[in-house]
Amino acid sequence: MKIDKKEKAVVVIGTGPGGATVAYELTKRGIPVVSLEAGPRIMKEDYKNDEWPAFSQMAWLDKRTMTGNARVVKDFNGLPTWLVKAVGGTATHWAGATPRFLDYEWKTKSTYGNVKGASLLDWPIDGKSMKPYYVKAEDAIGSTHRGGRPPLPANNNYKVFAEGAKRNGYKFYATGPYGTNAAPYDGRPGSIQDGFNFQGDKNGSKWNPNVREIPRALKTGKLDLRPNSQAVQITHDRNGKVDGVLYIDTKTKALHRQEAKVVCVAGNSIETPRLFLMSASSMFPNGLANSSDQVGRNYMRHLTGSVYARFDKPVNFYRGETMAGFLADEVKNNPKRGFVGGYYLETLALGPSFMGAFLEPGGWGKKFADMMDGYRNLAGMWIVGEDMPQANNRITLGSAKDAFGLPAPNVHFDDHPNDTAMRNHAYKVGEKIYKSVGAKQTWRTTPYPHTHNLGTMRMSAKKKDGVTNKWGRCHDIKNLFVSDGSVMTTGAACNPTLTIVALAIRQGEYLADQLKKGKI
Amino acid sequence: MTITRRNLLLGAASTIAYLQLGTIQAKSDIKIASKAGDQKMVASMCRALYPHKRFPDNIYMDVAAGAIKKGNADTGSKIMFRAGLDGLQSKKFDKLSFGKQTKYLKSIEGSAFFGLIRGHTTVALYDHKQVWKIIGYEGESFSKGGYKDGQYNSLDWLPNPRIKEHPELQAFLNDSSSVKYASSKIIQSN
Numbered sequence: 001m002k003i004d005k006k007e008k009a010v011v012v013i014g015t016g017p018g019g020a021t022v023a024y025e026l027t028k029r030g031i032p033v034v035s036l037e038a039g040p041r042i043m044k045e046d047y048k049n050d051e052w053p054a055f056s057q058m059a060w061l062d063k064r065t066m067t068g069n070a071r072v073v074k075d076f077n078g079l080p081t082w083l084v085k086a087v088g089g090t091a092t093h094w095a096g097a098t099p100r101f102l103d104y105e106w107k108t109k110s111t112y113g114n115v116k117g118a119s120l121l122d123w124p125i126d127g128k129s130m131k132p133y134y135v136k137a138e139d140a141i142g143s144t145h146r147g148g149r150p151p152l153p154a155n156n157n158y159k160v161f162a163e164g165a166k167r168n169g170y171k172f173y174a175t176g177p178y179g180t181n182a183a184p185y186d187g188r189p190g191s192i193q194d195g196f197n198f199q200g201d202k203n204g205s206k207w208n209p210n211v212r213e214i215p216r217a218l219k220t221g222k223l224d225l226r227p228n229s230q231a232v233q234i235t236h237d238r239n240g241k242v243d244g245v246l247y248i249d250t251k252t253k254a255l256h257r258q259e260a261k262v263v264c265v266a267g268n269s270i271e272t273p274r275l276f277l278m279s280a281s282s283m284f285p286n287g288l289a290n291s292s293d294q295v296g297r298n299y300m301r302h303l304t305g306s307v308y309a310r311f312d313k314p315v316n317f318y319r320g321e322t323m324a325g326f327l328a329d330e331v332k333n334n335p336k337r338g339f340v341g342g343y344y345l346e347t348l349a350l351g352p353s354f355m356g357a358f359l360e361p362g363g364w365g366k367k368f369a370d371m372m373d374g375y376r377n378l379a380g381m382w383i384v385g386e387d388m389p390q391a392n393n394r395i396t397l398g399s400a401k402d403a404f405g406l407p408a409p410n411v412h413f414d415d416h417p418n419d420t421a422m423r424n425h426a427y428k429v430g431e432k433i434y435k436s437v438g439a440k441q442t443w444r445t446t447p448y449p450h451t452h453n454l455g456t457m458r459m460s461a462k463k464k465d466g467v468t469n470k471w472g473r474c475h476d477i478k479n480l481f482v483s484d485g486s487v488m489t490t491g492a493a494c495n496p497t498l499t500i501v502a503l504a505i506r507q508g509e510y511l512a513d514q515l516k517k518g519k520i
Numbered sequence: 521m522t523i524t525r526r527n528l529l530l531g532a533a534s535t536i537a538y539l540q541l542g543t544i545q546a547k548s549d550i551k552i553a554s555k556a557g558d559q560k561m562v563a564s565m566c567r568a569l570y571p572h573k574r575f576p577d578n579i580y581m582d583v584a585a586g587a588i589k590k591g592n593a594d595t596g597s598k599i600m601f602r603a604g605l606d607g608l609q610s611k612k613f614d615k616l617s618f619g620k621q622t623k624y625l626k627s628i629e630g631s632a633f634f635g636l637i638r639g640h641t642t643v644a645l646y647d648h649k650q651v652w653k654i655i656g657y658e659g660e661s662f663s664k665g666g667y668k669d670g671q672y673n674s675l676d677w678l679p680n681p682r683i684k685e686h687p688e689l690q691a692f693l694n695d696s697s698s699v700k701y702a703s704s705k706i707i708q709s710n
Contacts, residue, residue: 049660052647104696111696151683155672162681172692174685192666202662313677318657320672328689352657356646364569364638365622372646373572376656437678 001032003224008261009034010515011245013231013275016089017497018484018504019266020209020217021140025508027222031515034258035223036247038230038267039085041210042092047200051353054199058092060085063408064270065398070413071446075361080411081301082449083268087227088210090268090451092200095323096179096207097346097384097495098143100134103127104333105386105492111333112340117416118388119298123489124461124470130502137502141207142185144176144324151175152182152191155320157347160311160379164433165327165345172328179497180206180321193320195349229256232406234263234279234288234480242288242480248404262511262520266484266504269299269453273395273486274409276457276467289474294467296395298458299413300491301450303343303385305423307430308359309439310374317349317379325381330429331493339421342493343385345430350380358448371443379434383426384452386493388416395456452496457486472507479520483507552598553588553605561605562587564614566641568621574654582648587640597636604633 003009012023015037023033039058048054060083066073072080084092104111106127109120138146145151152175154162165173180197183190191205204211217223226247233246235257242263247256265272273296277287287295325347332342350358352375360368371378398410427444434442460466463475472487474480485500492499514520553562562584563577591601608614611624628634645651652659661667673680 049662052643100693102693102696145685153669153673154681154683156675158683159673159675159678159681163678166681171686172689173681174689175683176685192662193668193672194660194662194666195672196660196662203666313675314656315675316656316671319661319667319674328693332692351659352652352655353643353647356642362638364625364642366571369570369572372570373574373655 001221001224003032003034005256005258008243008259009224010262010264011036011258011260012264012266012483013245014038014089014266014268014271014484015087015209015214015225016266016268016484017091017209017500019089019264020213021501021504022264022266022483022508022511023223024213024217025505026512027217027220029512030220030222031512032222033217033224035217035225036229036231036245036258037087037225037227038250038271039087039227041087041225041227042200044200044202044204044211047196047202049194049196049199049202051199051351058084058086058200063400063402065400065408065410066413067410068393068413070415072449073413075446076449079449080413081268081270081453082451083453086210087214087225088208091208091497092210093198094179094208094451094497095197095348096321097323097326098138098141098146098177098179098498099326099328099344099494101127101130101492101494101499102331105490106130108341108386108490115340115388115418117390118418119391120389121458121460121465121489124459130506133502133506134498136505137498138177140212140501140505141179141498142181142188143498144178144180144182145174146177149185150182152178152180152321152324155193155324156315157317157320157349157379158325160309160315160317160437161325161327161345161347161381161433164437165329167436168429168432170327170329174326175324176326178321178324180324186212191321195318195320195322197322231267231275232278232404234265234275236281236283236288236477240283240477242477253404262479262481262515264481264483264511266482268484269456269486270395270409270411272482272484273456274397277395277397278406289467289476289480291476292464292467294458294465296456297391297393298389298455299393299395299411300387300389300454300488301413301447302452302454302491303383303387303419303423303426304447304450304452305383305427306348306380306445307383307427307434308371308378308380308443308445309431309434310371310441311377311379311438312440314376315379316376318351322349323347323382330426337425339418339425341386341418341422343383343422343426344493344495345426345433346382346384348380348382359443359445361446367441370441374441381430381433383423383430384493384495385422385426386491387419389455389458389490390414390416452485452491454485454488454491454496457482458489459487460489471510472503481507481511550598552591552601558605559584559588561608561614562637564621565608565625565637566645568613568618568625569638569641570645571618575651579645579648579650583641583644586644587637590636590640600632601636604628604631604637607633
């Protein structure tokens with residue numbers, strides 16, 4: 001449906017897992033929504049199963065700068081993240097891993113105690129209240145191994161991974177839970193093991209909002225979807241309530257304004273706080289909803305790192321589902337290992353194009369070439385662990401300008417000693433796993449540009465500790481919500497998409513109820 | 521005025537002036553690394569950076585051509601590239617042993633020239649479709665219906681693993697007793 005720009009609408013900024021889910025929850029309850037998406041709508045037939053062309057097609061490449069001691073700062077300074085600018089958001093290129101938070105991961109401050117230099121905080125919600133929403137999110141995504149849905153079969157990379165895990169005494173390995181259909185489900189086909197989830201799945205077996213929430217919201221007749229519409233400022237009235245969104249038509253460069261009665265922001269952990277900071281006014285000189293000075297702080301990106309191994313026999317690890325292999329044995333908090341929190345190991349394969357660029361940024365020489373020469377015999381895994389929130393890991397407005405003349409975000413990221421200790425532990429475990437099945441050469445790969453971007457608009461029980469309350473509603477501004485992974489108080493060890501969707505379903509229900517009762 | 525290599529070596533200031541003149545007068549625009557043997561010299565550096573005995577020379581020549589194109593992108597790049605190429609030529613880099621090549625490359629690792637060639641090569645080489653064939657990467661599979669049973673699971677030198685979750689997994693994940701209020705002194709004492 002077309003919504004008049006003068007009509008005070010519910011405006012959702014961003015169409016990733018958070019934004020699209022909220023938009024669908026509202027529209028299916030009859031509430032009209034304007035969805036602003038900075039990128040284009042790319043359909044599955046348009047996806048390119050070739051790493052660099054796909055990267056150019058969908059990556060968020062707007063100007064960004066970076067500071068801090070994390071290695072990604074040096075290796076990929078203009079590219080702190082690997083995110084997607086398109087309808088469906090970063091879920092367009094997500095692999096599909098859907099583990100849940102563990103119960104105590106909602107309460108890490110109480111569980112881990114004081115960790116020096118970290119700003120741990122308990123979430124204002126807990127595992128018990130999230131449980132029904134996790135079930136809904138798993139059903140929406142179609143997670144394998146859940147709700148009676150079958151597991152994916154073992155592919156080559158998983159065979160190496162699982163056998164290596166087994167030989168080291170680990171037992172909690174499986175091919176999921178994973179957000180790509182093993183068998184037809186929800187109107188989408190089962191996987192054909194074509195191996196390009198990172199480039200958008202041409203077969204449509206993988207969940208992303210552009211194959212489910214967006215088309216269903218459009219079908220309700222209540223969604224006004226505006227692609228190529230990049231929000232640049234949220235405006236407010238004299239009472240401090242938000243009343244509109246300024247956005248640029250990225251094709252014509254024309255500036256538009258949509259009147260709003262409620263605004264939900266889901267632009268990812270960099271663009272969301274950037275928008276709040278760019279919306280500073282005489283009433284809110286430090287940016288919207290920022291009386292606590294917490295907007296942009298506690299930016300997290302998960303631990304990450306990879307271990308690749310070369311064998312003397314063929315693996316062909318690029319065939320089949322990219323990340324359909326999990327190991328959970330190291331996920332539980334066990335400070336005896338020398339760090340708090342835990343991590344998952346997950347199978348991962350890259351094509352030669354990305355492997356050449358990411359195996360060892362800046363790397364060259366014979367050892368590097370040996371790994372690449374043995375590409376057919378490689379296996380690989382990714383480390384996903386909880387990183388420590390730190391107040392100074394933050395998004396600020398930098399002095400550089402983007403293509404529209406607006407301040408580009410600066411991303412500051414320092415590794416915490418806990419992050420480094422955990423990563424080193426995981427590297428050793430990964431190497432042990434591969435050596436036990438005969439690896440001839442192993443490689444510790446440093447973090448890629450961040451794909452899991454969390455925090456910066458954290459939920460908190462007390463106004464002074466965060467930006468949003470337990471519903472993702474801003475403490476300072478009653479009709480302003482945050483609907484993406486930015487609300488994460490702490491990041492847990494698991495891949496974040498399932499939790500983002502679960503939180504967005506919960507927020508959508510709450511917001512619809514509040515609107516119907518006339519409380520907003 | 522004809523621009524020769526000698527002009528270029530007169531000094532940075534005059535070089536820039538000549539090059540700028542070159543951009544105005546298209547006929548005089550000089551291209552770096554356009555002499556016979558230049559591309560081969562650059563290709564020898566690409567091979568020394570990422571040595572693959574199985575790769576034929578034409579692949580490294582393709583990669584070198586792309587690097588030279590980047591070296592000709594603008595005046596600054598031309599000057600930088602000229603100096604770098606000069607270094608290779610003065611060492612007769614292509615005639616050196618692999619060990620001596622590596623040693624020389626280490627000595628220039630921080631230079632812009634090295635950065636350009638290395639950065640370009642690691643991307644262009646492993647994105648080269650002929651390389652994919654040699655190292656055994658099949659590329660997109662959607663048009664062929666994806667990888668079939670017997671392909672995505674072709675590995676036959678390890679046993680077939682369990683794919684379902686371990687029956688004790690949920691109990692393991694749900695049990696918070698072992699972690700509750702656990703001591704984290706190691707971290708606190710940092």
